[in-house]
Amino acid sequence: MYPSDTTAATLLACRHGQSLGNVVRADAEASGREDLGIALADDDLPLTELGHEQAAWLGRLILALPAAHRPTRILCSPFRRALETAEGIIRHAYEGSRIAFTVDARLKPKAFGVIGHLTRKGVAVRHPELAAQRERVGRFHFRPPGGESRCDVVLRVQRALEDIRLRHAGERVLLVTHQIVINAIDHLLGTPDGALANDDDGWVPNARLYAFALDRAAAEAVPAHSVVETAEAA
Template sequence: MRNLEALIATRHGESTGNIAHETARQTPGPKIEQVDIADRDADIPLSELGRAQAAAFGRRLAALPAAERPTVAVCSPYLRALDTAEIALAALADPPELVVDERLRDREQGVLHGLTEHGIRVRHPEEADRRERIGKFYYRPPGGESWADVILRLRAAYNDIDLDFPGERVLVVAHDAVVVLTRYIAERLTEPQVMEIESHPVANCSFSRWIRREGRLRPAEYNDTAHLAEPTAAPARTAAPS
């Protein structure tokens, strides 16, 4: 990304899918195999907490100096990301146009979609073993994507963003995998480095930013949640990827 002035990335606010995953993880007794999510992944909405988090993120953007606020917004087409972007941008006096790019969607889980860790081992033990053998970065579930697959489409998306919006400050509203792998791309990380970063969850509506210095984008903030501690916003909960 040679042309952008700055890049801000955030994960969507807490979704009903996040709540379902967390409930399944904490449920005592016999292990739950399938997370109870009625919606198609692209249609999973924000929770009430998620909407409050999006509003708090918007206030964080509005509090930036005028010369640091985003001039372009690009978003995943998934409902939880779209609603987060629209709520957050409403806090700006002169919000940029919202551009939707399907390459910023969440990672495709294929046959593992909606399964808990226990469910994967019960229903697809061979896949659990293969994932452990290959490693999370390159493992591709049947019908799904590896982290390397997501990187390929993100590189293409960021190349187009860089060419289409030279000199702009771009806001990306997407998913936890997108935020982590944006860091991988922007900071030219290795597989071990990004897997270590990924072991610490990206918080819903956290603030991550890269600013151009010495000819390239340099990290400024990552996974910052200070704005979510405001009295007007409910505190963030650590949520499972969705």
């Protein structure tokens, strides 16, 4: 699954553990509500108890990797759920040792602007013009007021990947991030005709660890993207 050298040719990435936002949104969508009904800002949503367990599980998984493949640097989204996930990983994988750690805002989730607190039903009822625009232009290019399009996310993730190639050559890098960012990485490095191009949701389970090839040489040793393992299977 991994190339034999120690360059940053293989990039590990994981979605944060289950968050309060994941639970609240799933409940709101299932019950047909228009609003999420949560006071916390998106960047301040914590992990659930299960999410903390998943973060600890990721740490133990990384600890069990061969030393030559264990990450030497973590790049993390500034959102609370990602930071708490990284904290759990570090506590269980790097206790008594050092790991380079950097917060990178380019790894944050997509900004939804004025529709961020709404369910799909809520968008259709309260902003029918935006729902119609999203249907017309497609989700890849749709940018809600105050928010981002999927294309915007791909562009900032592309810049982040370019920096990893330039600044972290010789390091093994783990990204602790969000579903849309992993979709964007897959779009750039793996399957450009995948979820983002097809307007799919691009579902990425919480706490699943992926390996990506950052260059063509590594691509011969690593598939477009590989699932290392997932907490759901543990």
